[in-house]
Amino acid sequence: MLSCDEIRALLSKRLSKERYAHSLRVAATARELAERHGVQAEAAERAGLWHDAYKELPVPEQIARAREKGILTPEYEAHPHLLHGPLAAACLPEDFGETDAEVLQAVRLHTTGDAGMSRLDMVVYLADLLEPEHDFPGAARLRAAARVSLEGAMLAALEHTLQYLLQRGAWIDPKALRARNALLPFRIKE
């Protein structure tokens, strides 16, 4: 398997400057969160590096590749921005030799979450949302939550995203709702 340095070298050629810089920040944030919460830091860094590796492929190519891998659904065809995580998880073993099943799952779930998320999955989802250059209303509250509890922060992050999607009248992936429902016992009392 590639080392983190080799993954960085590969991504620096594959991604735009902006997306590459975002991926480095997500990987660093994921490593930090993992260390704080006793999650495997190397896996968190790898997943953070890989998470958007297929995001800049043209959508028709993403769809063709997903069809080939047997993971294309009508929902992904209608909402292709949700495809790059599952597509990366399906393609990374063959394309780049990434075979760590836990890393692949964290990459697969980084956009939507799902019921039964591992703590590594939560670290990567939260790092994508909370990397230092990503500013939005409520970010400080979510960053504080992420220092206290992964599960509690994950619940708050999902509810933040769901509210944003509802306000915009957007389609909601049932995986995100399942993730949120599964985490209801972990609400942080303020």
Ligand SMILES: [Fe+2]
């Ligand atoms: Fe992404």
Ligand SMILES: [Fe+2]
């Ligand atoms: Fe991202």
